[in-house]
Amino acid sequence: MSSTMQDVTQLLVAWNQGNQDALENLLPVVYDELRKLARSYLRRERVNHTLQSTALVHEAYLRLIDQKQVNWQNRAHFFGIAAQMMRRILVNHAVAKQTEKRGGEIQKLSLDDAVSFAQEREVDLIALDDALKALETLDPQQSRIVELRFFGGLSIEETAEVLTISPATVKREWATAKLWLHRQISREV
């Protein structure tokens, strides 16, 4: 087992036991790992192949966490953080691309030059991010569900597990959140 794995596992467990400092130390490691994985995935992406946030997040989990030492709550919390981090990575990337297109001088963030995948994307990640923030003020849990599903790539069941609610609730919340977010984004444009 790598020492990173040991450390991250310890941090995750400590955080679950209520140690808030542990979270602060945990976030950068998870962030870095996801970014590294994302970069390697994207490079490979030119050879045609499906890839998913799901794979990224699960893989980061397998790499970072010693599964012998964590329980299901730890696991759920990890996926929770990972989804949040994926959101940050992808939105940062989108912002960077947008800045670049506008010819801005701001240094590029996160993902390197290997790809340009966000520009043709159907969903405007920046607008979605803003809409999600708005949704959060109305219904934090719903916003969280979208984060886990869309950015974390978690299935309905996994999302339910992370939030300890029923899959039926996730489905219901997801369906209504989609409509609300879609309207919100359409209005912005």
Place this chain on the structure above:
Amino acid sequence: MTPERWQLVKSVLADALAIELGSRAVFLANACVGDAELKAEVESLLAEQEHAHSFIEQPAFNQEHSFLGDETLPLIASNNASTAAAHHQQIGPYKILRELAHGGMGAVYLAERDDAEYRQQVAIKLIKSGMDSAFVLQRFRAERQILATLNHPNIARLLDGGTTADGAPYLVMEYVEGQPLDQYCDNQNLSTLARLKLFRQVCAAVQYAHQRLIIHRDLKPGNMLVTADGVVKLLDFGIAKLLTGESSGQTMDATATGVRLMTPAYASPEQIKEEPITTASDVYSLGVVLYELLTGHRPYHLKSMQPQELLRAVCETEPERPSAAITRIEAGRSTDSQTPITLTPEFVSKTRDGQPDKLRRRLQGDIDNIVLMAMRKEPERRYASVEQFSEDLRRHLEGLPVIARKDTLAYRSGKFMQRNTLALSAAALILVTLMTGIVMTTRARARAERRFNDVRKLAKAVVFDYSDAIDKLPGSTPVRQRIVSDALEYLDSLSREAGNDRALKLELAEAYQRIGNIQGNGYYSNLGDTEGALTSYRKALALQESLAADEPKNLDVRRHLARTYTLMGDVLWDMGKLNETLESYNRALLFREAAVAENPVNVEDKRELAKLLLSLGDLNGSDGLPNLGHTDTAAAYYKKSFVMSEALAAAQPQNTDLQSDVFEGLLRIGDIQRITGKPEEAARTYHQALVMIEALFAADPHNLYQRTKVGATAQRLGMLLNDNERAAEGLAAIKRALAVMEPLIASESANASFKRNLSVAHNHVVISLLKLNRPAEALAHARQSMTIIETLAAADGSNNAFRSDTAITHRRMGDAFAQLNNVPAALREHRQALGLQEEMSAESPDAFLRENVGISQWRVAGLLARTGDASGALNYYQKSLANYDALFGSGAQLTITSLDYAATLAKAAAVYAKLNRWQEARAAYQRSLDVYVELRGKGVLPAREAGKSDELAREIVKCEVRLAKLR
């Protein structure tokens, strides 16, 4: 929009979405009567549906989702996975290098993660389409977590899994470069000795997985690779289960189940017959593997794969002894190239021990017996575990006697157990005769000093070592009962002869103590005979007290006294004699404290003191055990004990025993936090405790105590979650506890304390399920619990813990019936619970029992109210309240109890109101409100109860309005 408003909009929107398009307008008109804005809002959102269909459905990191429908990706539509591979360069993030093998379930490829940062070769098993992939996947998700925990040097790890773009499931496993076990042995010309040693590596891996409740199901030489370094790696653990899933309600195409996926030559009779598969099935397959490894022959001559022939051969034919099998001349296949060859005695001996005669002698006797014992037709007559099988091989390798005996016709006719017990008791009889011999000899000790000591050593071995060793063997209870009665017989005769022999007295006392533990101490795996245990402890005390009187300064004697008093306290407690328990523990405490004061550097003395403090804490206020109801005293004892244990553990961080003491302390502190209404703190403490015990258990998976404690801790956590309206998580935690406990119960078929724990766990599952509104399942668990606990209570009528549990189980059944709207059955169960509890409460001042009487009373009252019998309900509410008053009068003031009390007051008030007795209703509501206010003042009112005071205040106002009108 406000969050509140959005909740409303969302709720109408979700309902509208669930309704057919055509009926929506009518639905909306009804749902939004008087709120045009609501209707407009919902309609505006519904209008988005047309465009939002695929919106954010693909996770953010997917590449252009347009290519998902693209045909450029090769699909594995073909039934032949190996041809599909020709199109497949990539599976998941892995690049295919070449095909390793293909078979019934699909093909296996060597693959590589083809990115620069991580280079790793893996084996990918691609499941053939035509297998029900949705089913396989679902199963895979459920099992992946479990399989991922298999981390053993002799097991190839399952790394990952998923589906290809076209939905074919695949599994990613550690890639092992090596030769199949049989081939390796032949290529290396390994002797029988070397083969046995290698085979024990296989056993270690299988045993490890069995400890984690994972059965291989497809053990064969091809799944056991030996690397160039001579290390065995087992492949495909649990994979067979993923692909067959016989335990699931869903079944696949009948032809694809069971044995078709198994390699028939290694399948056990129960697998062939498609009966339930257990770890014993792996024992069988291992037996076949060993048979073949040692003889070069398969145990059965299978000419075809016809089911009838298979069934007859495997389930009915007795295999030839290995030593005889090697003399056969028959057609076979070489292990490396699978080319047809003729197996002759010379041929199979050449790669083994050289000469046929030499090989035959090597196998004759022990090996014949061991292999055939593993391969017995009836699972229960094989080795009880792979560990036992491997252990017998070790004994053989070291020239020690083995367990395996030649199977005879008499055994086969079902006489095994009976004969075995007889054989064992015959052995015991001989021992007793020997002991009687000692007694005779003691009289002439001067002449026979040496012989006396020899025999005494033997006696000690029987009581201590023999009994300890058997303790860990599954299903050994009848034998232990026999040992106890025989041992008592010779101990009694020895004590009569002990005279002034100090050493003998000490030994005898210790022996009585141990016998007492085996008879009925709940802390040990015991026979449930509490009266017998007390008698034995008293005999031990008499011997020790007489020694202490002779040597008041002797520290060791005092330690022994402390131990015996503690053990006696344990048993008295189980019998519900709390005051006697306290007295016994306090005596032990005096001796322990004296020992620590006199010898402060002795770690063991301190440990024992810390443990005793925990017991005293439990006796004063443990939740779930009969206790004196003094929570504060309990908390103080726990704290003192925890501080001691922590200091000891900090001084020796590598000492796992000290760690487990700390764990025990944590668990108790968590309990106190929980019952005094600090769920957040309690959850943290439990988590901490669970992490500790899981680490200890993982490091020593054979440890029965730790396994039990993982279960107990998960169960506590589950209880806590249940109490805090997180029943789904609670259910998961308790089911986890059940999963850890159930395999033990199955093997310890007559063990009282394990069974009791299982019954308690079932009861907690009932609580979770009822909170999740799943009463039918809850009832099933309650019934399982009842079956267990009733049997225990019937076997040991003086054990109050069993009776008290029986009452609680009646309550769980009652609650389940109540939720199923079967009020008469619910009433019957609660009344039975109440009857038992009243009976016990009359005999014992136990706060736990008294509280439970109160709880059962308000349960009955609630049900009577449901039938419309208001005066009957009122009667029981009053009884319940009187009980609580008495309880508080005696000083028991737990938050949870107070909440029950307040709730009962409110319910009683409601009945008064129904009977138009407004004055009394008002008074009861007021008292209830007072309790809430008081709890809030102390800062211990759970958040979910926060709204109660408002509710009660409203009820009080209602009462006053009524009263004013009456005036």
